Amino acid sequence: xxxxxxxxxxxxxxxxxxxxxxxxxxxxxxxxxxxxxxxxxxxxxxxxxxxxxxxxxxxxxxxxxxxxxxxxxxxxxxxxxxxxxxxxxxxxxxxxxxxxxxxxxxxxxxxxxxxxxxxxxxxxxxxxxxxxxxxxxxxxxxxxxxxxxxxxxxx
Amino acid sequence: xxxxxxxxxxxxxxxxxxxxxxxxxxxxxxxxxxxxxxxxxxxxxxxxxxxxxxxxxxxxxxxxxxxxxxxxxxxxxxxxxxxxxxxxxxxxxxxxxxxxxxxxxxxxxxxxxxxxxxxxxxxxxxxxxxxxxxxxxxxxxxxxxxxxxxxxxxxxxxxxxxxxxxxxxxxxxxxxxxxxxxxxxxxxxxxxxxxxxxxxxxxxxxxxxxxxxxxxxxxxxxxxxxxxxxxxxxxxxxxxxxxxxxxxxxxxxxxxxxxxxxxxxxxxxxxxxxxxxxxxxxxxxxxxxxxxxxxxxxxxxxxxxxxxxxxxxxxxxxxxxxxxxxxxxxxxxxxxxxxxxxxxxxxxxxxxxxxxxxxxxxxxxxxxxxxxxxxxxxxxxxxxxxxxxxxxxx
Numbered sequence: 001x002x003x004x005x006x007x008x009x010x011x012x013x014x015x016x017x018x019x020x021x022x023x024x025x026x027x028x029x030x031x032x033x034x035x036x037x038x039x040x041x042x043x044x045x046x047x048x049x050x051x052x053x054x055x056x057x058x059x060x061x062x063x064x065x066x067x068x069x070x071x072x073x074x075x076x077x078x079x080x081x082x083x084x085x086x087x088x089x090x091x092x093x094x095x096x097x098x099x100x101x102x103x104x105x106x107x108x109x110x111x112x113x114x115x116x117x118x119x120x121x122x123x124x125x126x127x128x129x130x131x132x133x134x135x136x137x138x139x140x141x142x143x144x145x146x147x148x149x150x151x152x153x154x155x
Numbered sequence: 156x157x158x159x160x161x162x163x164x165x166x167x168x169x170x171x172x173x174x175x176x177x178x179x180x181x182x183x184x185x186x187x188x189x190x191x192x193x194x195x196x197x198x199x200x201x202x203x204x205x206x207x208x209x210x211x212x213x214x215x216x217x218x219x220x221x222x223x224x225x226x227x228x229x230x231x232x233x234x235x236x237x238x239x240x241x242x243x244x245x246x247x248x249x250x251x252x253x254x255x256x257x258x259x260x261x262x263x264x265x266x267x268x269x270x271x272x273x274x275x276x277x278x279x280x281x282x283x284x285x286x287x288x289x290x291x292x293x294x295x296x297x298x299x300x301x302x303x304x305x306x307x308x309x310x311x312x313x314x315x316x317x318x319x320x321x322x323x324x325x326x327x328x329x330x331x332x333x334x335x336x337x338x339x340x341x342x343x344x345x346x347x348x349x350x351x352x353x354x355x356x357x358x359x360x361x362x363x364x365x366x367x368x369x370x371x372x373x374x375x376x377x378x379x380x381x382x383x384x385x386x387x388x389x390x391x392x393x394x395x396x397x398x399x400x401x402x403x404x405x406x407x408x409x410x411x412x413x414x415x416x417x418x419x420x421x422x423x424x425x426x427x428x429x430x431x432x433x434x435x436x437x438x439x440x441x442x443x444x445x446x447x448x449x450x451x452x453x454x455x456x457x458x459x460x461x462x463x464x465x466x467x468x469x470x471x472x473x474x475x476x477x478x479x480x481x482x483x484x485x486x487x488x489x490x491x492x493x494x495x496x497x498x499x500x501x502x503x504x505x506x507x508x509x510x511x512x513x514x515x516x517x518x519x520x521x522x523x524x525x526x527x528x529x530x531x532x533x534x535x536x537x538x539x540x541x542x543x544x545x546x547x548x549x
Contacts, residue, residue: 017330017331017332018329018330018331018349019331020331021311021312021314021328021329021331022311022312024314025279025312025314055333056331056332056333059316059333059334059480060279060313060314060315060316060334061279061314061315061316062279062314062315063314077470077473078241078429078470078474079241079242079393079429079456079467079470079471080241080242080392080393080456082466082470083393083394083462115280115315116239116241116315116317116474116477116478117239117240117241117242117243117317117429117474118280119238119239119243119244119247119278119280119281120244121241121242121243121244121390121392121393121398121454121456122244122390122391122392122398122399122400123398124392128280131282131283132283133283
Protein backbone atom coordinates (compact mmCIF):
# COMPACT_ATOMS: atom_id res chain seq x y z
CA UNK A 1 0.00 0.00 0.00
CA UNK A 2 1.43 3.33 -1.01
CA UNK A 3 1.31 6.13 1.49
CA UNK A 4 -0.95 8.95 0.24
CA UNK A 5 1.39 11.72 1.38
CA UNK A 6 4.22 10.01 -0.45
CA UNK A 7 2.15 9.74 -3.64
CA UNK A 8 1.35 13.45 -3.35
CA UNK A 9 4.98 14.34 -2.76
CA UNK A 10 6.15 12.33 -5.76
CA UNK A 11 3.43 13.89 -7.94
CA UNK A 12 4.71 17.29 -6.82
CA UNK A 13 8.46 16.77 -7.08
CA UNK A 14 9.09 13.65 -9.17
CA UNK A 15 11.30 10.74 -8.25
CA UNK A 16 14.72 11.57 -9.57
CA UNK A 17 17.42 11.42 -6.93
CA UNK A 18 17.73 15.24 -6.58
CA UNK A 19 14.15 15.23 -5.36
CA UNK A 20 14.68 12.75 -2.56
CA UNK A 21 15.08 15.48 0.07
CA UNK A 22 12.04 17.54 -1.01
CA UNK A 23 9.94 14.34 -1.03
CA UNK A 24 11.07 13.33 2.45
CA UNK A 25 10.62 16.90 3.71
CA UNK A 26 7.07 16.90 2.38
CA UNK A 27 6.19 13.62 4.11
CA UNK A 28 7.70 14.86 7.39
CA UNK A 29 5.68 18.07 7.12
CA UNK A 30 2.52 15.92 7.03
CA UNK A 31 3.42 12.98 9.29
CA UNK A 32 6.15 14.50 11.52
CA UNK A 33 8.52 11.59 10.93
CA UNK A 34 9.53 8.85 8.51
CA UNK A 35 8.45 5.38 9.59
CA UNK A 36 10.21 2.21 8.47
CA UNK A 37 7.29 1.56 6.12
CA UNK A 38 7.55 5.01 4.60
CA UNK A 39 11.30 4.66 4.14
CA UNK A 40 10.78 1.35 2.35
CA UNK A 41 8.09 2.82 0.13
CA UNK A 42 10.32 5.78 -0.72
CA UNK A 43 13.13 3.36 -1.60
CA UNK A 44 10.87 1.32 -3.86
CA UNK A 45 9.53 4.45 -5.58
CA UNK A 46 12.99 5.90 -6.19
CA UNK A 47 14.48 2.54 -7.11
CA UNK A 48 17.21 2.69 -4.47
CA UNK A 49 17.88 0.53 -1.44
CA UNK A 50 16.06 1.18 1.85
CA UNK A 51 19.46 1.37 3.56
CA UNK A 52 20.44 4.22 1.29
CA UNK A 53 17.22 6.10 2.04
CA UNK A 54 17.68 5.51 5.77
CA UNK A 55 21.28 6.71 5.45
CA UNK A 56 20.14 10.01 3.97
CA UNK A 57 17.19 10.52 6.32
CA UNK A 58 19.17 9.76 9.47
CA UNK A 59 21.85 12.28 8.47
CA UNK A 60 19.45 15.20 8.85
CA UNK A 61 18.10 16.39 12.19
CA UNK A 62 14.79 17.49 10.71
CA UNK A 63 14.13 14.20 8.91
CA UNK A 64 13.22 12.23 11.98
CA UNK A 65 13.29 8.47 11.78
CA UNK A 66 11.83 8.08 15.29
CA UNK A 67 8.15 8.76 16.07
CA UNK A 68 7.48 12.43 16.76
CA UNK A 69 4.48 14.26 18.13
CA UNK A 70 2.25 16.57 16.16
CA UNK A 71 4.27 19.53 17.42
CA UNK A 72 8.02 19.27 17.63
CA UNK A 73 9.51 21.74 20.10
CA UNK A 74 13.20 22.46 19.54
CA UNK A 75 14.89 24.69 22.10
CA UNK A 76 18.20 26.20 20.99
CA UNK A 77 21.08 25.06 23.19
CA UNK A 78 23.93 26.93 21.51
CA UNK A 79 26.03 29.49 23.31
CA UNK A 80 24.06 32.75 23.04
CA UNK A 81 20.76 31.11 23.99
CA UNK A 82 22.60 29.16 26.69
CA UNK A 83 23.93 32.42 28.16
CA UNK A 84 20.45 33.94 28.02
CA UNK A 85 19.05 31.13 30.14
CA UNK A 86 17.89 28.26 27.95
CA UNK A 87 18.36 25.99 30.99
CA UNK A 88 15.38 27.61 32.71
CA UNK A 89 13.32 27.29 29.53
CA UNK A 90 14.11 23.58 29.32
CA UNK A 91 13.11 23.07 32.96
CA UNK A 92 9.88 25.01 32.53
CA UNK A 93 8.80 23.06 29.45
CA UNK A 94 9.91 19.76 30.99
CA UNK A 95 7.88 20.49 34.10
CA UNK A 96 4.84 21.62 32.16
CA UNK A 97 4.69 18.76 29.68
CA UNK A 98 6.24 16.20 32.04
CA UNK A 99 8.74 15.02 29.46
CA UNK A 100 12.50 15.24 29.36
CA UNK A 101 14.39 16.53 26.31
CA UNK A 102 14.28 13.76 23.70
CA UNK A 103 10.86 12.48 24.78
CA UNK A 104 7.35 12.68 23.37
CA UNK A 105 4.19 13.20 25.42
CA UNK A 106 2.06 10.03 25.80
CA UNK A 107 -0.74 11.62 23.73
CA UNK A 108 1.77 12.13 20.85
CA UNK A 109 1.02 15.83 20.83
CA UNK A 110 4.48 17.20 21.66
CA UNK A 111 8.01 16.03 21.10
CA UNK A 112 10.52 17.99 23.14
CA UNK A 113 14.04 18.34 21.73
CA UNK A 114 17.09 20.51 21.97
CA UNK A 115 18.62 21.84 18.77
CA UNK A 116 21.76 23.61 17.60
CA UNK A 117 21.97 27.29 16.69
CA UNK A 118 18.87 28.37 14.77
CA UNK A 119 19.98 31.92 13.95
CA UNK A 120 18.27 34.05 16.61
CA UNK A 121 21.32 34.64 18.82
CA UNK A 122 20.46 38.30 19.48
CA UNK A 123 16.97 37.41 20.68
CA UNK A 124 17.61 34.35 22.80
CA UNK A 125 16.52 32.12 24.28
CA UNK A 126 14.76 30.89 21.18
CA UNK A 127 12.78 27.82 20.16
CA UNK A 128 11.06 26.36 17.14
CA UNK A 129 7.66 24.71 17.33
CA UNK A 130 7.45 22.95 13.98
CA UNK A 131 8.27 25.86 11.66
CA UNK A 132 7.17 28.66 14.01
CA UNK A 133 9.94 30.68 15.62
CA UNK A 134 9.58 31.99 19.18
CA UNK A 135 12.23 34.29 20.63
CA UNK A 136 13.09 36.24 23.79
CA UNK A 137 11.59 33.46 25.87
CA UNK A 138 11.08 33.47 29.60
CA UNK A 139 9.97 30.30 31.40
CA UNK A 140 6.45 31.76 31.73
CA UNK A 141 6.29 32.84 28.10
CA UNK A 142 7.47 29.41 26.89
CA UNK A 143 4.73 27.66 28.86
CA UNK A 144 2.13 30.12 27.60
CA UNK A 145 3.17 29.48 24.00
CA UNK A 146 2.82 25.73 24.45
CA UNK A 147 -0.54 26.20 26.16
CA UNK A 148 -1.52 28.11 23.02
CA UNK A 149 -0.87 25.04 20.88
CA UNK A 150 -2.85 22.88 23.32
CA UNK A 151 -5.78 25.31 23.15
CA UNK A 152 -5.60 25.33 19.38
CA UNK A 153 -5.96 21.53 19.36
CA UNK A 154 -9.02 21.67 21.63
CA UNK A 155 -10.90 23.95 19.27
CA UNK B 156 32.14 55.99 26.27
CA UNK B 157 28.71 57.20 27.33
CA UNK B 158 25.58 56.10 25.55
CA UNK B 159 25.19 59.24 23.49
CA UNK B 160 28.73 59.06 22.15
CA UNK B 161 28.22 55.36 21.36
CA UNK B 162 25.05 56.03 19.41
CA UNK B 163 26.72 58.86 17.54
CA UNK B 164 29.74 56.71 16.70
CA UNK B 165 27.51 53.88 15.48
CA UNK B 166 25.41 56.23 13.35
CA UNK B 167 28.60 57.71 11.89
CA UNK B 168 29.91 54.25 10.90
CA UNK B 169 26.56 53.20 9.49
CA UNK B 170 26.45 56.42 7.50
CA UNK B 171 29.64 55.34 5.76
CA UNK B 172 28.19 52.04 4.59
CA UNK B 173 24.60 51.74 3.59
CA UNK B 174 24.55 49.29 0.73
CA UNK B 175 22.79 46.10 1.73
CA UNK B 176 19.66 47.53 3.34
CA UNK B 177 19.19 50.57 1.10
CA UNK B 178 16.35 50.52 -1.40
CA UNK B 179 17.37 50.27 -5.04
CA UNK B 180 15.51 49.20 -8.18
CA UNK B 181 16.94 45.72 -8.71
CA UNK B 182 15.19 45.20 -12.06
CA UNK B 183 17.00 48.28 -13.37
CA UNK B 184 20.29 46.88 -12.09
CA UNK B 185 19.59 43.66 -13.94
CA UNK B 186 18.87 45.66 -17.11
CA UNK B 187 22.19 47.39 -16.69
CA UNK B 188 23.97 44.05 -16.28
CA UNK B 189 22.21 42.54 -19.28
CA UNK B 190 23.44 45.41 -21.40
CA UNK B 191 27.01 44.77 -20.26
CA UNK B 192 29.47 42.34 -21.74
CA UNK B 193 29.81 39.22 -19.54
CA UNK B 194 33.51 39.85 -19.25
CA UNK B 195 32.92 43.42 -18.11
CA UNK B 196 30.63 42.21 -15.32
CA UNK B 197 33.33 39.89 -14.06
CA UNK B 198 35.90 42.67 -14.36
CA UNK B 199 33.77 45.04 -12.30
CA UNK B 200 33.13 42.44 -9.62
CA UNK B 201 36.88 41.76 -9.50
CA UNK B 202 37.72 45.44 -9.39
CA UNK B 203 35.39 46.01 -6.44
CA UNK B 204 37.60 43.69 -4.36
CA UNK B 205 34.55 41.73 -3.18
CA UNK B 206 35.49 38.56 -1.30
CA UNK B 207 33.09 35.85 -0.18
CA UNK B 208 31.01 37.00 2.77
CA UNK B 209 30.31 33.54 4.17
CA UNK B 210 33.62 33.55 6.00
CA UNK B 211 36.16 31.90 3.70
CA UNK B 212 36.74 35.11 1.76
CA UNK B 213 37.52 33.77 -1.71
CA UNK B 214 37.69 36.47 -4.37
CA UNK B 215 34.26 36.57 -6.02
CA UNK B 216 35.40 37.87 -9.40
CA UNK B 217 38.02 35.13 -9.61
CA UNK B 218 35.43 32.47 -8.80
CA UNK B 219 33.12 33.75 -11.53
CA UNK B 220 35.98 33.95 -14.00
CA UNK B 221 36.78 30.31 -13.27
CA UNK B 222 33.20 29.25 -14.01
CA UNK B 223 32.95 31.43 -17.11
CA UNK B 224 36.06 29.84 -18.59
CA UNK B 225 34.69 26.29 -18.37
CA UNK B 226 32.80 25.31 -21.49
CA UNK B 227 29.48 23.61 -20.76
CA UNK B 228 25.88 24.09 -21.86
CA UNK B 229 24.62 23.54 -18.36
CA UNK B 230 25.95 25.60 -15.45
CA UNK B 231 24.41 26.44 -12.11
CA UNK B 232 24.36 29.34 -9.68
CA UNK B 233 23.71 28.45 -6.06
CA UNK B 234 23.01 30.77 -3.19
CA UNK B 235 24.28 29.42 0.09
CA UNK B 236 21.57 30.42 2.57
CA UNK B 237 22.47 27.68 5.03
CA UNK B 238 23.95 30.01 7.64
CA UNK B 239 24.32 27.77 10.65
CA UNK B 240 27.46 29.12 12.25
CA UNK B 241 26.62 29.87 15.89
CA UNK B 242 26.30 33.61 16.27
CA UNK B 243 25.47 34.26 12.61
CA UNK B 244 22.02 35.46 11.62
CA UNK B 245 22.60 38.27 9.13
CA UNK B 246 21.50 36.33 6.03
CA UNK B 247 18.08 35.86 7.60
CA UNK B 248 17.47 39.61 7.62
CA UNK B 249 18.99 40.09 4.15
CA UNK B 250 16.65 37.43 2.73
CA UNK B 251 13.64 38.81 4.58
CA UNK B 252 14.23 42.42 3.57
CA UNK B 253 16.39 42.36 0.46
CA UNK B 254 15.66 39.10 -1.37
CA UNK B 255 15.46 41.04 -4.65
CA UNK B 256 19.10 42.05 -4.32
CA UNK B 257 20.11 38.44 -3.76
CA UNK B 258 18.05 37.10 -6.67
CA UNK B 259 19.26 39.89 -8.98
CA UNK B 260 22.83 39.05 -7.91
CA UNK B 261 22.26 35.44 -8.95
CA UNK B 262 20.86 36.52 -12.31
CA UNK B 263 23.84 38.83 -12.86
CA UNK B 264 26.11 35.89 -12.09
CA UNK B 265 24.11 33.70 -14.50
CA UNK B 266 24.62 36.26 -17.26
CA UNK B 267 28.33 36.57 -16.45
CA UNK B 268 29.18 32.87 -16.38
CA UNK B 269 26.47 31.54 -18.70
CA UNK B 270 24.37 29.63 -16.17
CA UNK B 271 20.83 28.51 -16.87
CA UNK B 272 19.52 27.50 -13.45
CA UNK B 273 19.78 28.83 -9.93
CA UNK B 274 18.83 27.58 -6.48
CA UNK B 275 18.71 29.16 -3.07
CA UNK B 276 19.55 26.51 -0.47
CA UNK B 277 17.71 27.78 2.59
CA UNK B 278 18.46 26.28 5.99
CA UNK B 279 15.53 24.31 7.41
CA UNK B 280 15.41 26.57 10.46
CA UNK B 281 14.37 29.41 8.12
CA UNK B 282 11.47 27.52 6.55
CA UNK B 283 9.12 30.17 7.90
CA UNK B 284 10.24 32.44 5.03
CA UNK B 285 10.36 29.80 2.31
CA UNK B 286 6.98 30.51 0.71
CA UNK B 287 7.70 34.23 0.46
CA UNK B 288 11.15 33.58 -0.99
CA UNK B 289 9.77 31.10 -3.53
CA UNK B 290 7.14 33.66 -4.53
CA UNK B 291 9.97 36.12 -5.08
CA UNK B 292 11.74 33.62 -7.34
CA UNK B 293 8.53 33.02 -9.32
CA UNK B 294 8.07 36.75 -9.83
CA UNK B 295 11.67 37.09 -11.01
CA UNK B 296 11.39 34.05 -13.30
CA UNK B 297 8.75 35.99 -15.23
CA UNK B 298 11.05 39.01 -15.39
CA UNK B 299 13.84 36.77 -16.71
CA UNK B 300 11.68 35.34 -19.47
CA UNK B 301 10.39 38.83 -20.41
CA UNK B 302 13.98 39.95 -20.76
CA UNK B 303 14.94 36.82 -22.67
CA UNK B 304 17.45 35.78 -20.03
CA UNK B 305 17.67 32.01 -20.08
CA UNK B 306 17.64 31.56 -16.30
CA UNK B 307 15.26 29.94 -13.83
CA UNK B 308 15.32 29.97 -10.06
CA UNK B 309 13.83 28.18 -7.11
CA UNK B 310 14.31 27.52 -3.42
CA UNK B 311 15.47 24.26 -1.84
CA UNK B 312 15.38 23.53 1.87
CA UNK B 313 17.99 22.12 4.15
CA UNK B 314 17.02 19.84 7.01
CA UNK B 315 19.06 20.93 9.98
CA UNK B 316 22.63 19.94 9.18
CA UNK B 317 25.30 22.58 9.91
CA UNK B 318 27.87 20.90 7.66
CA UNK B 319 25.66 21.54 4.60
CA UNK B 320 26.85 25.15 4.75
CA UNK B 321 30.09 23.72 3.36
CA UNK B 322 29.70 24.21 -0.38
CA UNK B 323 30.26 20.67 -1.59
CA UNK B 324 28.18 19.18 1.24
CA UNK B 325 25.40 21.54 0.19
CA UNK B 326 25.59 20.17 -3.34
CA UNK B 327 25.54 16.58 -2.09
CA UNK B 328 22.45 17.45 -0.06
CA UNK B 329 20.77 18.99 -3.11
CA UNK B 330 21.51 15.82 -5.02
CA UNK B 331 19.61 13.78 -2.44
CA UNK B 332 22.62 12.45 -0.57
CA UNK B 333 24.01 12.66 2.95
CA UNK B 334 25.60 16.08 3.35
CA UNK B 335 29.15 14.83 3.29
CA UNK B 336 31.76 17.23 1.89
CA UNK B 337 33.69 16.19 -1.21
CA UNK B 338 37.41 16.30 -1.80
CA UNK B 339 38.63 19.47 -3.50
CA UNK B 340 39.81 19.71 -6.26
CA UNK B 341 37.83 19.46 -8.43
CA UNK B 342 36.36 22.78 -7.31
CA UNK B 343 32.67 23.53 -7.84
CA UNK B 344 33.37 25.97 -10.69
CA UNK B 345 34.57 22.92 -12.63
CA UNK B 346 32.48 20.12 -11.12
CA UNK B 347 29.73 21.26 -8.78
CA UNK B 348 26.01 20.55 -8.55
CA UNK B 349 25.24 17.41 -10.60
CA UNK B 350 28.93 17.53 -11.60
CA UNK B 351 28.31 20.63 -13.71
CA UNK B 352 30.23 23.93 -13.42
CA UNK B 353 28.69 25.76 -10.47
CA UNK B 354 29.14 29.11 -8.82
CA UNK B 355 28.16 29.03 -5.18
CA UNK B 356 28.09 32.29 -3.24
CA UNK B 357 26.86 33.43 0.13
CA UNK B 358 23.61 35.45 0.42
CA UNK B 359 25.43 38.64 1.39
CA UNK B 360 28.01 38.28 -1.41
CA UNK B 361 25.24 38.08 -4.02
CA UNK B 362 23.42 41.07 -2.55
CA UNK B 363 26.66 43.09 -2.71
CA UNK B 364 27.11 42.13 -6.36
CA UNK B 365 23.84 43.90 -7.18
CA UNK B 366 25.00 47.05 -5.39
CA UNK B 367 28.38 46.88 -7.16
CA UNK B 368 26.75 46.70 -10.59
CA UNK B 369 24.42 49.52 -9.56
CA UNK B 370 27.09 51.87 -8.18
CA UNK B 371 30.15 50.79 -10.12
CA UNK B 372 33.06 48.99 -8.44
CA UNK B 373 34.76 52.10 -7.03
CA UNK B 374 32.19 52.90 -4.37
CA UNK B 375 32.61 49.44 -2.83
CA UNK B 376 36.39 49.32 -3.12
CA UNK B 377 36.72 52.75 -1.51
CA UNK B 378 35.30 51.31 1.73
CA UNK B 379 37.25 49.19 4.22
CA UNK B 380 40.95 48.45 3.77
CA UNK B 381 43.23 47.30 0.97
CA UNK B 382 42.90 43.61 1.86
CA UNK B 383 39.31 43.82 3.09
CA UNK B 384 37.41 46.10 0.82
CA UNK B 385 33.81 47.05 1.22
CA UNK B 386 31.19 46.73 3.89
CA UNK B 387 30.20 43.73 5.92
CA UNK B 388 27.02 42.78 7.66
CA UNK B 389 27.73 41.84 11.27
CA UNK B 390 25.64 39.71 13.63
CA UNK B 391 26.21 40.96 17.16
CA UNK B 392 25.23 38.82 20.14
CA UNK B 393 26.27 37.77 23.63
CA UNK B 394 27.05 40.30 26.36
CA UNK B 395 26.48 43.28 24.11
CA UNK B 396 24.63 46.43 24.98
CA UNK B 397 23.39 46.72 21.42
CA UNK B 398 22.70 43.43 19.67
CA UNK B 399 21.44 42.66 16.23
CA UNK B 400 22.44 43.10 12.60
CA UNK B 401 24.62 46.00 11.47
CA UNK B 402 26.36 46.83 8.22
CA UNK B 403 29.77 48.37 8.95
CA UNK B 404 33.01 48.91 7.08
CA UNK B 405 35.66 46.20 7.36
CA UNK B 406 38.98 47.08 8.95
CA UNK B 407 37.85 48.30 12.38
CA UNK B 408 39.83 47.14 15.38
CA UNK B 409 38.08 44.95 17.95
CA UNK B 410 38.58 47.79 20.45
CA UNK B 411 36.58 50.18 18.26
CA UNK B 412 33.91 47.53 17.93
CA UNK B 413 33.76 46.78 21.64
CA UNK B 414 33.62 50.48 22.52
CA UNK B 415 30.36 50.73 20.61
CA UNK B 416 28.74 47.37 21.24
CA UNK B 417 30.23 46.11 24.51
CA UNK B 418 28.74 46.42 27.97
CA UNK B 419 31.88 47.98 29.43
CA UNK B 420 33.15 44.70 30.82
CA UNK B 421 34.00 42.73 27.66
CA UNK B 422 36.77 40.23 28.30
CA UNK B 423 36.70 38.34 25.01
CA UNK B 424 35.20 38.50 21.55
CA UNK B 425 34.63 35.39 19.49
CA UNK B 426 35.03 36.53 15.90
CA UNK B 427 33.60 34.44 13.07
CA UNK B 428 31.34 32.17 15.08
CA UNK B 429 32.13 28.97 16.94
CA UNK B 430 34.67 28.03 14.27
CA UNK B 431 36.37 31.43 14.43
CA UNK B 432 38.98 32.84 16.79
CA UNK B 433 38.65 34.15 20.30
CA UNK B 434 40.31 37.51 20.91
CA UNK B 435 41.12 38.39 24.54
CA UNK B 436 40.90 41.93 25.93
CA UNK B 437 44.67 42.49 25.81
CA UNK B 438 44.63 42.09 22.01
CA UNK B 439 41.54 44.21 21.27
CA UNK B 440 43.38 47.27 20.01
CA UNK B 441 45.86 45.41 17.83
CA UNK B 442 43.37 43.07 16.14
CA UNK B 443 41.74 44.15 12.91
CA UNK B 444 38.36 42.78 11.85
CA UNK B 445 39.02 41.70 8.29
CA UNK B 446 41.09 39.33 6.23
CA UNK B 447 44.37 40.87 7.43
CA UNK B 448 43.44 40.22 11.06
CA UNK B 449 40.55 38.04 12.13
CA UNK B 450 38.31 37.11 9.20
CA UNK B 451 34.62 36.72 9.91
CA UNK B 452 31.43 35.66 8.25
CA UNK B 453 29.93 38.37 10.41
CA UNK B 454 29.49 36.72 13.77
CA UNK B 455 30.68 38.79 16.73
CA UNK B 456 29.97 37.22 20.11
CA UNK B 457 30.90 39.23 23.15
CA UNK B 458 31.67 37.73 26.55
CA UNK B 459 31.97 39.74 29.74
CA UNK B 460 33.89 38.81 32.86
CA UNK B 461 30.95 36.94 34.41
CA UNK B 462 31.29 34.20 31.76
CA UNK B 463 33.33 31.04 32.10
CA UNK B 464 35.34 30.45 28.97
CA UNK B 465 35.38 26.77 29.88
CA UNK B 466 31.61 26.73 29.45
CA UNK B 467 31.89 28.61 26.19
CA UNK B 468 34.45 26.17 24.81
CA UNK B 469 32.50 23.15 25.99
CA UNK B 470 29.35 24.46 24.33
CA UNK B 471 31.25 24.90 21.05
CA UNK B 472 32.74 21.42 21.27
CA UNK B 473 29.35 19.86 21.96
CA UNK B 474 28.11 21.65 18.88
CA UNK B 475 30.93 20.38 16.67
CA UNK B 476 30.83 16.86 18.05
CA UNK B 477 27.21 16.66 17.01
CA UNK B 478 27.52 18.47 13.69
CA UNK B 479 30.65 16.68 12.42
CA UNK B 480 29.40 14.61 9.47
CA UNK B 481 31.51 11.69 10.65
CA UNK B 482 32.97 10.99 7.26
CA UNK B 483 36.64 11.59 8.06
CA UNK B 484 38.31 10.25 11.17
CA UNK B 485 40.33 13.31 12.26
CA UNK B 486 37.16 15.36 12.62
CA UNK B 487 34.79 12.66 13.89
CA UNK B 488 37.12 11.32 16.57
CA UNK B 489 38.94 14.61 17.12
CA UNK B 490 35.77 16.48 18.10
CA UNK B 491 34.86 13.75 20.59
CA UNK B 492 38.33 13.63 22.10
CA UNK B 493 38.66 17.39 22.51
CA UNK B 494 35.35 17.50 24.35
CA UNK B 495 36.19 14.50 26.52
CA UNK B 496 39.65 15.92 27.05
CA UNK B 497 38.68 19.26 28.53
CA UNK B 498 36.08 17.55 30.71
CA UNK B 499 38.76 15.15 31.96
CA UNK B 500 41.09 18.03 32.81
CA UNK B 501 38.26 19.80 34.60
CA UNK B 502 37.37 16.75 36.68
CA UNK B 503 41.02 16.11 37.56
CA UNK B 504 41.05 12.79 35.75
CA UNK B 505 43.82 14.15 33.50
CA UNK B 506 46.69 16.46 34.53
CA UNK B 507 46.82 20.07 33.31
CA UNK B 508 49.70 19.18 30.98
CA UNK B 509 47.20 17.14 28.96
CA UNK B 510 45.95 20.40 27.49
CA UNK B 511 49.09 20.62 25.34
CA UNK B 512 48.23 17.21 23.86
CA UNK B 513 44.74 18.44 23.05
CA UNK B 514 46.10 21.58 21.39
CA UNK B 515 48.33 19.36 19.27
CA UNK B 516 45.30 17.25 18.35
CA UNK B 517 43.38 20.37 17.28
CA UNK B 518 46.32 21.43 15.10
CA UNK B 519 46.49 17.95 13.58
CA UNK B 520 42.78 18.15 12.80
CA UNK B 521 43.33 21.39 10.94
CA UNK B 522 45.82 19.65 8.66
CA UNK B 523 44.17 16.26 8.33
CA UNK B 524 40.43 16.98 8.17
CA UNK B 525 38.64 16.89 4.87
CA UNK B 526 36.62 20.09 5.12
CA UNK B 527 36.40 23.41 6.89
CA UNK B 528 34.53 22.00 9.88
CA UNK B 529 37.39 19.90 11.19
CA UNK B 530 40.04 22.21 9.79
CA UNK B 531 38.79 25.27 11.64
CA UNK B 532 38.27 23.71 15.05
CA UNK B 533 41.81 24.64 16.03
CA UNK B 534 40.78 28.33 15.83
CA UNK B 535 38.43 28.35 18.81
CA UNK B 536 40.16 25.55 20.67
CA UNK B 537 43.67 26.90 20.56
CA UNK B 538 42.79 30.57 21.01
CA UNK B 539 40.49 29.94 23.98
CA UNK B 540 42.79 27.45 25.72
CA UNK B 541 45.85 29.69 25.20
CA UNK B 542 44.32 32.97 26.25
CA UNK B 543 42.13 31.59 29.03
CA UNK B 544 44.19 28.64 30.23
CA UNK B 545 43.44 29.48 33.86
CA UNK B 546 39.71 29.06 33.18
CA UNK B 547 40.20 25.68 31.52
CA UNK B 548 42.56 24.10 34.07
CA UNK B 549 42.46 25.00 37.71
